[in-house]
Amino acid sequence: MKPGDELPPLRIPITRTLIVAGAVASRDYQDVHHDAELAREKGSPDIFMNILTTNGLVGRYITDHFGPRAVLRRVAIRLGAPNHPGDTMVLTGTITEVDGDTASVRVVGANGLGNHVTGTVTVEVTR
Amino acid sequence: MSGTERPATSRAEEQDGLYERLVAFEGRSAATAGTGKDPVNLPMIRHWCEAMGDTHPAYRGPDAVAPPTMLQAWTMGGLSGHTDRSSAYEELFALLDGAGYTSVVATDCEQEYLRPLRPGDEIGFDTVIESVSERKTTKLGTGHFVTTRTDVRAGGELAGTHRFRILKYAPAARPDRKPAARTAEPEARSGPRSGAADARPEPKPAPRRPRPVVNRDNAGFWEGVAAHRLLIQRCGDCAALRLPWLPGCAGCGSREWDTVEASGAGTVFSYVVMHHPPFPAFDPPYAVGLIELAEGVRMISNVVGVPYDKVRIGMPVRLEFLRVDEELELPVFRAGGED
Numbered sequence: 001m002k003p004g005d006e007l008p009p010l011r012i013p014i015t016r017t018l019i020v021a022g023a024v025a026s027r028d029y030q031d032v033h034h035d036a037e038l039a040r041e042k043g044s045p046d047i048f049m050n051i052l053t054t055n056g057l058v059g060r061y062i063t064d065h066f067g068p069r070a071v072l073r074r075v076a077i078r079l080g081a082p083n084h085p086g087d088t089m090v091l092t093g094t095i096t097e098v099d100g101d102t103a104s105v106r107v108v109g110a111n112g113l114g115n116h117v118t119g120t121v122t123v124e125v126t127r
Numbered sequence: 128m129s130g131t132e133r134p135a136t137s138r139a140e141e142q143d144g145l146y147e148r149l150v151a152f153e154g155r156s157a158a159t160a161g162t163g164k165d166p167v168n169l170p171m172i173r174h175w176c177e178a179m180g181d182t183h184p185a186y187r188g189p190d191a192v193a194p195p196t197m198l199q200a201w202t203m204g205g206l207s208g209h210t211d212r213s214s215a216y217e218e219l220f221a222l223l224d225g226a227g228y229t230s231v232v233a234t235d236c237e238q239e240y241l242r243p244l245r246p247g248d249e250i251g252f253d254t255v256i257e258s259v260s261e262r263k264t265t266k267l268g269t270g271h272f273v274t275t276r277t278d279v280r281a282g283g284e285l286a287g288t289h290r291f292r293i294l295k296y297a298p299a300a301r302p303d304r305k306p307a308a309r310t311a312e313p314e315a316r317s318g319p320r321s322g323a324a325d326a327r328p329e330p331k332p333a334p335r336r337p338r339p340v341v342n343r344d345n346a347g348f349w350e351g352v353a354a355h356r357l358l359i360q361r362c363g364d365c366a367a368l369r370l371p372w373l374p375g376c377a378g379c380g381s382r383e384w385d386t387v388e389a390s391g392a393g394t395v396f397s398y399v400v401m402h403h404p405p406f407p408a409f410d411p412p413y414a415v416g417l418i419e420l421a422e423g424v425r426m427i428s429n430v431v432g433v434p435y436d437k438v439r440i441g442m443p444v445r446l447e448f449l450r451v452d453e454e455l456e457l458p459v460f461r462a463g464g465e466d
Contacts, residue, residue, distance in 0.1 A: 012180075021178035025171070027164075027203035042230070043298055051233040052199055053178070059196035060181040068184045072195040076237035080403065114411070115402070 001103055007065045007093035012057060014049065014111065016085040022053025049083035054117050058107055061091045062121045066103075069126045073102065077119030087111045093121075101125050145226055149219070149259040149271060156255055157216035157275050158209075163201045163250030167193050167281070172246070175200065192243035198279055198287045199236070201250045219256065219273065220295070228270040228295040235274075235292035241285055248281035257290070266405030270296025299334050299407045334407030336451050345372040347386065355448050357389040357458050359424055370424040391446035392421040393460060395430060398438050414438040418460050426458075433462035 012018070023033035028050045031038040039047045058077055063070040083089055089111045097104040102124045109117040165171065172193050176186050179194075186194050193201075204210075223229075244250075260272035277289040341349050348371070351358035360369045362376040363383025375382045396419040402412045416430040416438060430438050431449070444460035451457055 018178070021174075025175040025178040026197075026200045027205040029206045051236050052196075055199075055236055055238070056175065056179040056181065056194065056196045059194060060179050060183070063181070063183045070183075071185070071243075072240055074237075074239045075196055076235075078235045079233065080405075 001095055001098055003095055003097055005095040007061070007095075007105065010061050010064065010091045012089045012091065012109075014083045014085055014087040014089055016047065019047055019049045019053070019083070019085060022056065023050050026050060026052035026056070028052055044082065044084075046084045046086075049116075051077070051079055054079065054083070054109070057089075058091065058109065058117060058119060058121060061093065061107065062105060062123050065093070066123050066125050071124045071126055072121065073124050074122035075119065076121075077107075077117050079117055080115045081111055081113035083111055083116050084113075087113070089116055096120070101127065145222070146261060148222060152215055152219045152256045153258055154255065155215040155219075156213045156253065157219075158212055158252065158254040158277070161202065161209075161252045161254065163252070164203075164205060164207075165201075167201060167244045167246050167248040167250065169246050171200070172197070192245050195240040195243070195287070196238070197244070198238050198240065198289050199277075199291070201244065202252050202277065202279060202289075215256065216254075219259070223271060223273075223295040227297045230268070230270075230296050230298055232267060232294050232296070233291065234272065234294055235290070237290040238287060240287045242281070242287075244281055244286055248286070251280040251283070252277050254278075263294075263404070264406065265294065265296065266299070266407055266409075267294065268296040268299040268407075270294050336408040336455065336457075338455065344374045348372045351386070351388075352448065352456055352458055355456075357391065357420075357446055358386040359389055359420070359422055360384050361387050368422055368424050370420070370426050387422065389446065390421050393418045393444050393446065395419075395438060395440055395442040395444060395460075396425055397440060398430065400435050400438075412436075416444070416460060418444060428457070429459045431459050431461050438462070 020034045023029070030050065032042060032044060033047055033050045036047050055075060055077055059072050059075055062072065089109045091107060091109045093105045093107045095103050096106050102122060105121045105123065107117070107119050107121055108115055169191060172186055172191060175194060175197055176182070181194060183194070185192055254275050254277040257274045257276045262269060262271060272292055272294050274290060274292045277291065278285055279287045279289060339349060348358055360372050361367070361384060362369070362379060362381050363385060364381035365376060365379040367376055367378045368387065369377065376384070395416050397417040398414050400412050400414050401409070405411050412435045414430045414435040415427060417425055417427055419425045430444060442462055444462055446458055447461050449457050449459045
């Protein structure tokens with residue numbers, strides 16, 4: 001691995017099930033993540049993914065690529081356009097820095113509205 | 128964000144001292160000696176991995192560790208809510224709610240993982256209010272960013288740190304609502320939340336672009352725009368052209384002036400593409416150009432008629448007038464130049 005290397009993209013269909021399962025698995029019971037009617041009352045067209053699920057998916061994208069010996073050291077993300085049901089998020093990554101067994105990866109997750117998430121992940125591939 | 132210099136706050140907030148009161152919360156504790164409701168455990172790890180589609184072998188089997196990105200999940204209040212919030216955190220949220228910033232979205236999450244969490248680990252955490260931003264206007268509305276930092280411990284040992292940023296805001300505009308089948312709840316519940324309401328709801332009544340500030344020094348410019356004429360000021364003494372309009376000549380200091388009408392031809396002198404932050408009435412990404420008019424002066428405007436990522440320095444553009452709404456017209460520049 002070397003700076004500039006690009007990771008293969010990962011397409012994640014944003015289903016209602018994914019949003020709800022992610023919210024519940026992260027113990028986030030905010031209604032906007034499972035109740036479309038209440039989400040609409042708050043100005044959102046539908047339910048949307050919570051930040052913990054996005055964080056988990058970004059982590060998975062990195063360890064999927066770097067393999068069984070990959071250990072996440074740092075994940076820093078910023079959210080933009082929401083992930084609503086029916087959309088698809090495409091995660092892409094570019095290695096920005098390599099220091100021994102540790103790599104920094106710039107990650108972008110884009111959906112039909114724009115960038116849902118941008119961030120940086122530091123991953124160590126243990127020997 | 129925690130520097131000592133801070134931009135000026137709005138006049139309204141200066142008057143009521145809100146920002147001063149908000150900043151006073153910086154450094155105060157938001158949760159002290161909080162404990163995870165459940166110890167780290169395999170069922171929650173498995174449910175997480177199933178939801179995320181994560182098949183990493185380290186998260187399975189007899190030596191399983193928790194996915195590091197679960198860090199915050201172990202501190203969540205869940206359906207029954209938090210019982211370990213400090214009074215400072217409650218007070219900060221009450222202050223923001225009281226000022227009309229009743230909605231909340233999560234915007235940033237930064238986590239560092241120092242040691243793996245294993246089944247059986249008892250979770251403890253402390254959270255400090257790291258910073259409260261000055262008032263910001265975003266696409267969602269106006270409000271304050273609140274950043275907290277949580278140290279997560281397992282068996283007394285620091286296992287990870289978690290910085291979390293939310294925006295407490297007053298929605299920019301209320302959506303058209305169908306008759307509610309239920310009793311309408313408040314826009315968002317007040318009170319502390321650690322949950323991630325990362326909404327970017329799109330309110331339906333389109334937010335309007337900012338109005339120009341028209342005063343006696345620039346009224347002639349806007350009268351020109353209303354008549355579909357882009358007027359450049361010309362110094363009455365040294366004949367230097369200037370745009371935007373100013374009361375005096377920056378070259379010779381003369382206060383005498385008249386105007387010349389721009390031909391409308393220009394080129395892109397420079398540009399930026401706005402991605403973030405989003406503002407009401409603007410739909411990023413979009414290109415903002417510094418246009419050099421054929422007359423030699425430059426002005427900032429939108430470049431239209433070309434995708435934001437196809438704008439280039441040197442690109443010829445041509446003036447046109449964009450009707451933004453019933454009250455506002457703006458000079459913009461269409462790519463393609465002479466036609």
